[in-house]
Amino acid sequence: MTELQDRVRSALEKSGVWFEIIDCDPSLADTAAFCAHYGYSPDISANAILVKTKTGDEKFALCMVLANARLNVNSTVRKKFPARKVSFASREETRRLTGMEIGGVTPIALPEDLPLWVDAAVMECEKIILGGGGRDTKVIVDPAYFRATPNTEVVTDLATPIPQDNG
Numbered sequence: 001m002t003e004l005q006d007r008v009r010s011a012l013e014k015s016g017v018w019f020e021i022i023d024c025d026p027s028l029a030d031t032a033a034f035c036a037h038y039g040y041s042p043d044i045s046a047n048a049i050l051v052k053t054k055t056g057d058e059k060f061a062l063c064m065v066l067a068n069a070r071l072n073v074n075s076t077v078r079k080k081f082p083a084r085k086v087s088f089a090s091r092e093e094t095r096r097l098t099g100m101e102i103g104g105v106t107p108i109a110l111p112e113d114l115p116l117w118v119d120a121a122v123m124e125c126e127k128i129i130l131g132g133g134g135r136d137t138k139v140i141v142d143p144a145y146f147r148a149t150p151n152t153e154v155v156t157d158l159a160t161p162i163p164q165d166n167g
Helices: 003-015 031-038 073-080 091-098 143-147
Strands: 019-023 046-053 060-066 069-071 086-088 116-119 128-131 137-141 152-155 159-161
Touching (some): 003 019, 003 137, 046 091, 060 069, 060 159, 073 086
Parallel strands (some): 060 116
Antiparallel strands (some): 019 137, 069 159
16 A cells, blocks of 8 residues: 555544445556446446646646536536636646546545535435545545545536436
């Protein structure tokens, strides 16, 4: 376990909120592959996505949305900054700002100056599955954890559900 993963575990233990840390094959860390292989539903899996402004002063925020939804980058995120243009941060920017690799990014134990915007739908789940700070672990946690984390804001319509193909 890395120093970052130790910080994630410590933050969870201090919170008093129920959680479980599970191991996963790093090659299966991306949400779709993880859910398919380990049998978890995308309806309770959340992605942590770093976004940034492309105009004006460079600002970043980590957004947490369910895997069955699409981040509203060009509407809600753009207005939250506010900025004329926003985009997804690169792998390098994500690693530099969070210390984590894509596929293992967690909104737990973030740098205190990095805003965390949580889609309101995440907070309606009994439990959610998140990156664990490394591609080899995932965290299952009660979303109530995020009611007490610094720089966290629950945002309505941060994401839009992806239409399901019922055919």
